[in-house]
Structures are given as structure tokens and as C-alpha cells.
Amino acid sequence: MPDTPSAKTVRMLERLIAFDTTSRNSNLELIRDVERYLTGLGVDCELTYDDAGGKANLFATLGPVDRPGIALSGHTDVVPVNGQDWSSDPFDAVQRDGKFYGRGTCDMKGFLAACLAYAPKFLEARPETPVHLCLSYDEEVGCLGVRKLLADLARRPVKPRMVIVGEPTEMRVVNAHKGKLSMRATVRGLSCHSSLAPQGVNAVEAAARLTVFLSDMARRKAQEGPFDEAFDVPHTTVQAGVIDGGTAVNIVPSECRLAFEFRNLPQDDPRDLLAEAVDFVRREVEPAMQAIDPATGFTFEELASFPALDTEPDAAVVTLTKALARANSTSKVAFGTEAGLFAADGIPAVVCGPGSIEQAHKPDEFITLDQLAQCEWFLDRLLDHVRGG
Secondary structure, X not given: OOOOOOHHHHHHHHHHHOOOOEOOOOOHHHHHHHHHHXXXXXXXXXXXXXXXXXXXXXXXXXXXXXXXXXXXXXXXXXXXXXXOOOOOOOOOOXXXXXXXXXXXXXXXXXXXXXXXXXHHHHHHOOOOOOEEXXXXXXXXXXXXXXXXXXXXXXXXXXXXXXXXEOOOOOOOOXXXXXXXXXXXXXXXXXXXXXXXXXXXXXXXXXXXXXXXXXXXXXXXXXXXXXXXXXXXXXXXXXXXXXXXXXXXXXXOOOEEEEEEEEEEOOOOOHHHHHHHHHHHHHHHHHHHHHHHOOOOEEEEEEEEEEXXXXXXXXXXXXXXXXXXXXXXXXXXEOOOOOHHHHXXXXXXXXXXXXXXXXHOOXXXXXXXXXXXXHHHHHHHHHHHHHOOO
């Protein structure tokens, strides 16, 4: 197996990293650059825009368009670099010590760079089985863009028969990951001078009661399960992550906001856990609040969600990906991906891509040269698999 990637993949990685596609920004410059590159190869591209028209997904097929093929999928957005101490420009791919540094190198423009660099090879091979390229927006803020891409695919006469999502797994084959449901509870209290506290409704205290309930729920899941020891954290987790309320210590706070999340095993339903938390609030917290002021209480808002992935170990997409990666086993991971949404939409999915999740989202994010080379080796085998006679 080679330990250095091709010059084409390196140039494509440098090209992609140069676009600041932090989720708060538009990704259109990158998408249109990729579109120009692919149309220059004679490939038709389909773009799906967000409601504001400032972001887009890209779908393209390398090979025959009248039959289902194998999709290679990745997101184009990256997380912010604000407040991080980088030793080089995060939007300039810098090579040193056998690594490429830059925001998105491993999460996940390294995978996209290799796939795009290989597009001419797939076309030259005149594949019997097409290879589809799926590039999405806003994965990092809730897997938002891919939902529009999937809606478009659902209307197509032919859609992919399987998908490989190239999130960083060090080229290990991942057939399962946890799901996520994140929520915000907004508490409406009744303000008054703190010397008259019993006449008010303390929104911070009410939010704190929910926080303690969630903590108890997390402890229960850790003790009682269900469990799956193949995950590094083998049970569903519950966490209160952000709480914000009050203005001064001598004022009973009238508002408080609490953001919390569930990261669930595939066999656990996070909405059942949410219903349990809401029921606790309705039965145990709100009655005392509303006895003082009926207008007080809780509202709940969903912030983000994506389903767990649980592809059977003997599914065709798993068998093929293991063969391409020369892997003898599969893995399960705690982080989530777009693969769960593909699978929920009827397209069997796995996760397999270059780089380590340990480097994602950190300052001086990097991908090693040998990981990029392993990804190319994987694509070489896929090329052989789809090649025409």
C-alpha cells in the first residue's frame, strides 16, 4: 500500500481547504468550483439550494445515469476556528512532518479531495455501475443540507443503491453510530425584588430542577442501559450543556434557557426520553409555578436531530466496503453522521473515510499523508469493482 497520495489529490485538497466554508458562511464558491471542475469533465451536476439560496448541495453521477450506483458522500462545511490557536493559516493547507494541516483536512475535505481527484479515472473506466458524488452543506449544525438532497433523490427515477459516507474513521468500516436529539427549554418565570421572592416565580430554579432530572436520567442510563459494548460509551448519554438566565442576584429571574441533548444507541428512542423529561416538568414543576402566575411555564424547541445508524453487518454495503478496505471487522462510533439519514431514507449506508476523528474540530487539524494514500487505495479497488467490461 502506498504511503503518499497522488499529486492530483494533494492539489485538490489544497483547493478545497482554501474555501472558508465555516457553517455560518455560504459554501457556494466551493460548490461552483467543483461544478466547473466536473462539467469540464463532461459530468452533469445537480445543485439543491437552501431556502435563502446561499448554500447548496451537489449531486453528480460518474457513469451511466439510468441505473443505481454507489454514492460517495461528504459535507463541505467546517467548524469555526474562532478562539483557537493555530500555528498556520487554517485555510491554507500546509504540509509538514507527513501531515496536511488546515481546517477540514480530516473533517472531511480530505475524502472529498480524493474522490474528486479520481473522477477522471472513474470516467475513463466507463463503469458499468455508476459512482455518485454527494456534497452537502450544514452537516456540522445538524445535518441540515443533506435532507434537501435526499428529498431530491426521492423524486428521481433512479437513486443510489448504497452510500459510503467518508467521515474520518481511519479507513475502518463503521456500520453503526449513535443518534442525537438536542433541545432548548425556555422557562418563563415571574420577576420581582428578591426580598419578596415567594411572590415571584424563579425561572433559574425551575430550569435547575429539569437539569437535575436530566442528570438523574443520565445516571440511570449508565447503570441500567440498554448497553452495546461495541461503542466506546456503551449506553445512551444525556447532558445539559448550556444554561443562561437571570440579570442580578437581587432580582427573581423571569427567564432561563437550558440546552440539553440525548445521544442514543440505535435501540434507544430519544423522543421517549424527551417525553419523560417533559412529563416531569408538566407534573412536578409547572403546577407550583402556575399557582402563582398561570402565564409561567416551559416551552421546548428542537435544535437539531439525526437518527442513529444501525446497518446489518451482512448488508451488501458493509460487505463491499469491507472488501474495498481489506477489513475483517466493523466498528461502531459515538459521533453522528449523515449516514443515519441516508439509511432512514432507504439507502443502505456505512461510514468509512481517511483521518482520525481525534483531530476533528481542533486547532491545527490535520490528516496524515498515509491516510490520504489509503483512501486512494480504497478508491482504486472501487474503480476495479465498477469498471466496465
